[in-house]
Amino acid sequence: MMETRYGNNNKSKMRIILEWQCELCGDNQLSDSIRTHHMDYCKCGESALDLEDGYQRQFGKIKEIKRTIYKEESDNIKDLKDGTK
Numbered sequence: 169m170m171e172t173r174y175g176n177n178n179k180s181k182m183r184i185i186l187e188w189q190c191e192l193c194g195d196n197q198l199s200d201s202i203r204t205h206h207m208d209y210c211k212c213g214e215s216a217l218d219l220e221d222g223y224q225r226q227f228g229k230i231k232e233i234k235r236t237i238y239k240e241e242s243d244n245i246k247d248l249k250d251g252t253k
């Protein structure tokens with residue numbers, strides 16, 4: 169049985185990691201939906217992104233680089249340290 173569920177239509181939580189870049193200053197940022205009501209600002213402060221489970225709010229010039237979605241039950245979430253560089 170195939171079901172595609174995104175957003176907040178159900179109880180199962182997802183964690184979304186979005187890697188983005190400010191097109192104005194070229195700063196790379198990582199936004200994490202686990203931090204609710206948290207705006208991630210780039211270096212120059214012109215771009216910011218608030219990533220939540222189900223929606224995102226952004227302003228400035230944001231270029232999406234990579235979006236990763238983790239299911240809460242997935243083991244992958246443990247691998248997700250911010251020391252990937």
Ligand SMILES: [Zn+2]
Pocket residue numbers: 190191192193194195210211212213214215
């Ligand atoms: Zn910037």
